[in-house]
Structure formats: C-alpha cells, structure tokens
Amino acid sequence: MKAIAVLVLLLCNARLYAQECDCKKKFDSVHIYLRKNYVGFIDKVTPATQQTYSALVAKLRLQAATIRGASHCMLLINRYLRFFRDQHLVLEPEYTPVIEKIILSPAQLELLEKPAAGPVMGIYESDSMGKMALVKSPHGLRQYAAVVLQSPQPAWSPGDVVFELAAIAADKYDLVNYSHQRVALDTVTISKQRNGLEALGWQKAGAGHGQPSREMPAFTDMPAVTTFFRQVDDSTGYLRIGGFTAADFAVTDSVLNANDEYLRKNPRLIIDIRDNGVGTDKLTERLRPLLYTQPVRIVGADFLATTDNIAAWSRILDQQSGQMPDEYLEQTRKAIHQGDGLQGRLVSMGPDENMILPAPLPAPSRVAVIVNNKCSNAAEQFLLEAVQSGKVKVYGTPTAGALDYSNVNEVKLTAPACTIRYPVTRSRRVAAGHGIDNKGIQPSVKLNFYAPGWLEEVVKQF
Numbered sequence: 001m002k003a004i005a006v007l008v009l010l011l012c013n014a015r016l017y018a019q020e021c022d023c024k025k026k027f028d029s030v031h032i033y034l035r036k037n038y039v040g041f042i043d044k045v046t047p048a049t050q051q052t053y054s055a056l057v058a059k060l061r062l063q064a065a066t067i068r069g070a071s072h073c074m075l076l077i078n079r080y081l082r083f084f085r086d087q088h089l090v091l092e093p094e095y096t097p098v099i100e101k102i103i104l105s106p107a108q109l110e111l112l113e114k115p116a117a118g119p120v121m122g123i124y125e126s127d128s129m130g131k132m133a134l135v136k137s138p139h140g141l142r143q144y145a146a147v148v149l150q151s152p153q154p155a156w157s158p159g160d161v162v163f164e165l166a167a168i169a170a171d172k173y174d175l176v177n178y179s180h181q182r183v184a185l186d187t188v189t190i191s192k193q194r195n196g197l198e199a200l201g202w203q204k205a206g207a208g209h210g211q212p213s214r215e216m217p218a219f220t221d222m223p224a225v226t227t228f229f230r231q232v233d234d235s236t237g238y239l240r241i242g243g244f245t246a247a248d249f250a251v252t253d254s255v256l257n258a259n260d261e262y263l264r265k266n267p268r269l270i271i272d273i274r275d276n277g278v279g280t281d282k283l284t285e286r287l288r289p290l291l292y293t294q295p296v297r298i299v300g301a302d303f304l305a306t307t308d309n310i311a312a313w314s315r316i317l318d319q320q321s322g323q324m325p326d327e328y329l330e331q332t333r334k335a336i337h338q339g340d341g342l343q344g345r346l347v348s349m350g351p352d353e354n355m356i357l358p359a360p361l362p363a364p365s366r367v368a369v370i371v372n373n374k375c376s377n378a379a380e381q382f383l384l385e386a387v388q389s390g391k392v393k394v395y396g397t398p399t400a401g402a403l404d405y406s407n408v409n410e411v412k413l414t415a416p417a418c419t420i421r422y423p424v425t426r427s428r429r430v431a432a433g434h435g436i437d438n439k440g441i442q443p444s445v446k447l448n449f450y451a452p453g454w455l456e457e458v459v460k461q462f
Helices: 023-037 050-064 070-082 106-111 196-200 246-258 260-265 282-291 307-319 326-339 377-386 454-461
Strands: 090-093 122-126 130-139 142-150 161-169 172-177 184-189 228-233 236-240 268-272 296-298 301-305 345-348 353-355 366-371 392-396 405-413 418-427
Touching (some): 023 070, 050 070, 070 161, 106 130, 228 246, 228 260, 236 260, 268 454, 282 377, 307 326, 307 405, 307 418, 326 345, 377 392
Parallel strands (some): 236 268, 268 366
Antiparallel strands (some): 090 418, 130 142, 142 161, 161 172, 228 236, 301 345
C-alpha cells in the first residue's frame, strides 16, 4: 500500500506565528501522540530499550523546560525522533525564522586564522551564499554560530546567523540551517580529516578539497532525460530508471515499449536504479517479466489501528475517489476498518503472496541491478523482488534501508508551525527477523561510483 494519509491535529487552541513556544508542552504532546499512533514504537521501545528511552525522555523534558526559542525546540524534538532510527519519521518546521544578528569584532575574526581555532571555527566561502565566519557562540543548545561576512544574496546582511551547530558527540553536530529563509535540520561531522560542511557548499578558507562530491556518470555524454535505454555493446543493454512514482511510470513505460526488441534479445541487461526512493509498485510489476525465474515471495504489511490513523486514512480514501480504482479503495477501506474498536492493535493489510508468472523469458539471461545508498522505499521493494531471481546480481553500495515502516500519516502542530510525518504500517519482515531498516540491502559486488569507468567494470564482471 502506497497511499499517503494526512492527519491534522491542532495542539494549541489558536494558530500563533510568534517564534517562542512552550517547548515542554510541545515535547509532551509529540511523544504522547507518537506513543499511541506510530507503528514503530512497539518494536523500538521494548523491555531491553525501555530504560534508555525513559532516560532520554526525562532528559529532554528537563531541557525543554529551559527552551523558549522555536528553532531550538524543533532541534530538541528532532533529537527525540532520532531515537527511533526511522527515516520515515520526520520533523519539518514550516515557519519563517527570525534571523539572529551577531556583530563580530576584528579581534574575533583574527582569532579564526590561528591554529588554536580548531577544525570547526574559521572563515568559510560558498558560491551561492558568499563568505561567513563560524565562531564559538554558546546559546541554548548550540555551541557555534555561522555569521555572514558578505553575501551576494540580498536577503542576507553582514552579521546575520545563517546556521547553528549543536554538539551531539565527538566531531558530530546537529545543524540548524536558515540559509533558505526557513528552518532545516541536519547532522554533520567536522574533524581534522573530514568537514561535512563541504557537502552543503561551504569550503573552509585554505582547506583542500577531499573526495569528489558527485558520483561519476555512467556515460560521459549522459542524456538530459532521467529515464533512457542505451545499447552498451552487441550483447548488453543499459536501462536507466529515473523514478518509481506514478508520474514517472508513463515515461518509463514508453521507453520500455520503444526498446522492447532490444530488451528481449540482449543476453545481458543492466538496470540502474540509483537515487530512487518513494513511488509505487506499478513499475516493479512492469519490470517483473524481464527478471522472473521462479515464484516471487511478496511479504505483506500490518496497519496500526488507532482512532487517529483510521480516521486519517479514511479521509484520504474519500479524497481519492474517482482518481484510483474503486476496487483498490474499497479493499483498503475494508482492511483498515478491521481495526475499528481495536485501539493499538495491528491488523493485516493483506496476506503474503507467491507471485507466479507463466514462464521465464529466454532473454535477458543475466541482469545486473545498480544501486546506491540513496535507494529506498519503492526502489528497495523492487530490489527485494529482484534478488529472488536466478538472473540477477546486485552491484553498488548498500541501499538506504528505509522500507520496513511505511505509509505515512501527518500530524500538524502549531506555535510554531511544523509537521511530523510518521508511518502507520509495518512489514511482516520485521517480526520474521528479516527487516532491512538502517542496514539496507547489500550488493553482491561493491562499486566505487566516484571512480571513472565503473560501468565498464560491471560489463566485464557479470
């Protein structure tokens, strides 16, 4: 099930746009709500983890009582969410921040050029944002503030704080980023060997560049389109998949139809699904005949039945009337309403299946699937099917590991405005001990995508 349900929960009596909040009240609202409605809670807060979880909640509640600034409250709540290690459990601030201003003296700037400044502090430059000074500036949860020195962006003036760093471990920091005039939360590693700010476009003055920031393309003359087919040699085809969403399907389907002759006569086929995440199973069904060698086991999911989750999904099904097949909508509605009156119970969204096709196609006889650490969700679902084929070998790096908990609801909070997205279904792989979250699907052969000629290596090996 790939439907996305939306739930609106107003946790305050009035919508306020001030950037101060009662952080302790906000934090309590969040952890109480998720305890009831987040499907991963039952797996991740267990007798073995209960003490750690309770200590974290107690610590964060004490910190929340001292916080009044909206952005630091968002940071604190995000630290709570991180306990669950679920890439589908996400906080998104939705307010325009009031930008803090810090005036730096010449003496403070001079200090940044001395070795004692360490690996974090210094003068940084960005092609888009200009120049800033990253200085020690303890305030609330933060230890460092990035202060604009000069910027080509008219929205930014000298003295504006463009981001903050709050330490969470040795060399690791939470980052509260204001560079796009909104609040974005991230984590970075900054040490003598590695500066994670480079990935955000900030280069420290005098520092050398490390590993290339972008993977090498499969071809030097990569097409502008994201989905295409190309003949690599007389016996090998290359199919690049640009997306698994319903909107992408028509383009991919046309590419497959246009190249059907080549796909069915090449002994070898490379399918490149790198960087793909959310989507539907429709493309997996379309590609299945090219990979099939034996019955494919498809593991189903269970839904956490709560009043809020059932109501949310019911509303989205009503909204999709006329846009999706009535049979699908009715089947889904019937499944979720199995949970009526069963607060907090898991109910089946459908049985496990064995997918059987009439017979394997003679060609392609060997298939290489290319993956990287950005593959998640629908791409991982495709891969779980693909690896059951005797034709398939996986090349690349481990996938993201974000599939066990899915089908996302939303809860909207106010004062300040933000949204928390949380999953309501759990794959039965988890109960069977075959979960992939935070581990990913491992490739048979590892590739270095930053090295030129990686595609040639695949062609040689498989």
